[in-house]
Amino acid sequence: MxxxxxxxxxxxxxxxxxxxxxxxxxxxxxxxxxxxxxxxxxxxxxxxxxxxxxxxxxxxxxxxxxxxxxxxxxxxxxxxxxxxxxxxxxxxxxxxxxxxxxVPALLKRGADWWKAQGIRGHSGLKFIGVSGHVENPGVFEIRMGTTVAELIEMAGGVRDGKRLKAFLPGGASSNFLPAEKAAVEIDFKTIAEAGSMLGAAALVVVAEGTDMVETATNVVRFFRNESCGKCVPCRVGTEKVVSMLEDILARRGDGALLDLLPDLEQTLAETSICGLGQVALNPIASALRYWGEEMNAHLAKQSS
Ligand code: SF4
Missing domain, CATH: 3.40.50.11540 (NADH-ubiquinone oxidoreductase 51kDa subunit)
Structure with a gap:
């Protein structure tokens, strides 16, 4: 400083x-x-x-x-x-x-030293928080280019010996990615190319057996609760989506609003004044992209 x-x-x-x-x-x-x-x-x-x-x-x-x-x-x-x-x-x-x-280490040791800290062609070091279904959650300093799978191993592996199902590479606001993408090298560009973002560098690990609709609902609920309410799309849009998802999970919805989700996601992304609203629907949109059949299973239960 x-x-x-x-x-x-x-x-x-x-x-x-x-x-x-x-x-x-x-x-x-x-x-x-x-x-x-x-x-x-x-x-x-x-x-x-x-x-x-x-x-x-x-x-x-x-x-x-x-x-x-x-x-x-x-x-x-x-x-x-x-x-x-x-x-x-x-x-x-x-x-x-x-x-x-x-800054002090960079000035003392120089740019070449910094670049050499990365592996697999990436530069530097990064602090990453690891949470969710791992044995030893915490903050890890990694070499840029370490894979998500390697970082999960550093955190003791997926909890209770389970297999990995999904992960959020950059905290709640990043897109969910499936286990098949765990070989992705951690860096801003590579994570973006894999379809998510490194964002706040907070890896959230999801084990097999987890309901992705419930998990995504929980994340969107968090954004609904944390929305400051200053702009309408974020304040009202997050509430609409949460109530729709909660209705589906409680078997009292017909999911009719699901068709509007892409429009709502685009509206929030383009008209919210800060990053929270712009990404608030990423968790549910990405969960539906990879685990749409889990939503269909919930919808099939609505009348039972
Ligand atoms: S987008 Fe940002 S400023 Fe607008 S209501 Fe949401 S949290 Fe507040």
């Missing part, structure tokens, strides 16, 4: 920490106090910790700025972008901690 501040001429920085991460907040504040004692901080540049009031949408950079300004955490219309007009109207540089933490 000091190096980034030096480059852009910033005098003040904030580390934004979710309120659930109390030990991490304390560790950060100890480190800041130590840096001040050593004279690294507090003269040309200083850092404060801001504890998030909570909310998935606050990961969106302009919603994060709103929260820092003590307002309701809703994304701003862009432009202007934070680099032009950010916190308190000032030009603001926003990066995630992982990116800024890589």
């Amino acid at each position: 000091c190096l980034a501040a030096f480059v852009v001429g910033a005098r003040q920085g904030w580390v934004y920490v979710r309120n659930e991460y109390e030990p991490e907040r304390q560790a950060m504040q100890r480190a800041i106090a130590d840096a001040r004692k050593r004279g690294v901080l507090g003269h040309e540049f200083d850092i404060e910790v801001f504890v998030s009031p909570g909310g998935y949408i606050l990961g969106e950079e302009t919603a994060l700025l709103e929260a820092l300004e003590d307002r309701r955490g809703e994304p701003r219309n862009k432009p202007p972008y934070p680099g032009q007009k950010g916190l308190w109207g000032q030009p603001t540089l926003i990066n995630n901690v992982e990116t800024l933490a890589m």
Whole structure:
């Protein structure tokens, strides 16, 4: 952060920490106090910790700025972008901690060293969170180019010795991919070519025997709950889809709205003002693409 501040001429920085991460907040504040004692901080540049009031949408950079300004955490219309007009109207540089933490190593060891950290023709290192049906969930630092199957092995393999059924490579907002694609090499371009996205780099593992309609409904419900409500397509569209899916799972729907799902997905993608609404229906759309027969099985139960 000091190096980034030096480059852009910033005098003040904030580390934004979710309120659930109390030990991490304390560790950060100890480190800041130590840096001040050593004279690294507090003269040309200083850092404060801001504890998030909570909310998935606050990961969106302009919603994060709103929260820092003590307002309701809703994304701003862009432009202007934070680099032009950010916190308190000032030009603001926003990066995630992982990116800024890589800067000293990159400057010290150089670009060739960084490139050589990747394998199979990919560059660099990446932190990836692994969750879902694995033996040892956690955060792993991998060489770019490691395959999804290799990363699942690093996390102890699929839980209870089961086989892999599906995975989300980049967190809730990425498309589900089937087990047959687990040989995909982890990098932004290769995951996109496989039909999903690396996104937040949070691999979610789904074991065999899992109902994909229920799983996708759960993810869309999460987006419905986390929608900030600022724009209509996201606020109303996610609710419509969740109630349709919940009706189908409760055997009281006819699935008539399913035909409208592609239109709704396109509408949300094109008219929502932030990434949450733009990708909110990805989980169900991709689940239907690969496991449509599971939806048909649910629909067949509607009148029984
Ligand atoms: S897309 Fe959804 S989360 Fe994003 S600003 Fe609009 S209502 Fe809020």
